[in-house]
Amino acid sequence: MTAHATLQFEPATLADLPALCALLAQLFAQEHEFSPDHTAQQQGLSHILQHPDIGHILVARQQGQVIAMVSLLFTISTALGGRVALLEDMVVDQTCRGLGIGSQLLTFAIAHARQQAIQRLTLLTDQDNQAGQHLYRKHGFQPSGMQVWRLIL
Template identity: 35%
Template sequence: MMNKNIRLAQLHDAQSIQLLLEQLGYVLPVAALAKTLTECQDNPHSRTDELLVYEQLNAQGEPQVVAVMVLMFFDYFPALSRICRITAIVVDADMRGQGIGTQLIDFAKARGRQEACQLLELTTSTQRIAMQQYYESIGFTKTSFRYSLVLS
């Protein structure tokens, strides 16, 4: 299950994470990300999700974060089951097509099994047709629509 390139995000990853999340359309201040990462490090059992990064060596031989994935684990009462949900996943645009996304999905499957989950699920924008096709090609099935309502 272990993948030496995948690890829990740390405070020093905030800038890299911000840039990757922008590729998904989320514009977040680095300070807010840093605060969340600090809280995760200070009290890792206070959250139901895990913020993970995929790191590999760049041309200079230095570690570089090139992907982010967030996993959430929760009990789903109507089906009396436990679910692992990928709430965010992004590979840097310049690094796509190298199997990094597949490694992240495989990691999520293994983590879900570790957490006694019966289902791995994810959501994606209706506009990301290529991603939907990719997810279906690796075994995911479209099972529902997700609706949202802004509360604030």
Template identity: 35%
Template sequence: MSHSLLVRPAQARHVPALLELLDALFRLESDFAFDAGKAERGLRMLLGQDDALALAAEARGRVVGLCTVQTVISTAEGGPVGWVEDVVVAEDWRGRGVGRRLLAEAERWAAERGLTRLQLLADGDNRAALDFYDRLGWGATRLVCRRRTL
């Protein structure tokens, strides 16, 4: 399968398909509500950002996966690290190596830019995603997420 899968930086023409993937992802995460207008604005901002990456996975001309990375400065690391977000694969393409390819490409991009760590948040109830990250060698932390709306 992997020979027919293309993982590369997303382009503006991919946005409608990426919005469908984000809709599916947000349905799984009770902390978020999907808003197509906001999602599109956010995606387009990411596409124009030098220190961020939005990866699209394409199979047979169809967008089947998304993963984004954004750079922040870590005082713990003394340099740039990356936040991985928006990891989602189309339902009929799950379990076929697309997620693994997306994260491998995100890691390659991050390492090339001197990022020393990647981190992400996952819904504590999303056992499938947690098992996926375990399988890919992502360590667990004791951190929990808090937020305050402005």
């Protein structure tokens, strides 16, 4: 992939499932709290793709191949009185990093969220993911005073 290659940004389809699973395997191999599990990732992605009221998966393509993805998962905020989204699974194929593709995909995702009348985007990032945090700050995200707590069921 070269910096000059034409990119397309669009919603993913079920046909993209193998490429999406491969990208999530890369992402979860580098995250502290998650591990790649092809069956789980395929099941989750398939569910989102088949139920667009739950969320949208957006991709960057180069010559028809998926090289990056991001998920927007929808819910309702009682504080804002409307739809908000969790931005998850932001990943660029490791062979294509450092070319600005993630930034372009994030710009597309924010515009897509606005078109969907999303009032707030929230995301989680590893505390030591300085590159990711720099990217998110560049696009207007700010750290929250809220603390993440989880209960795995």
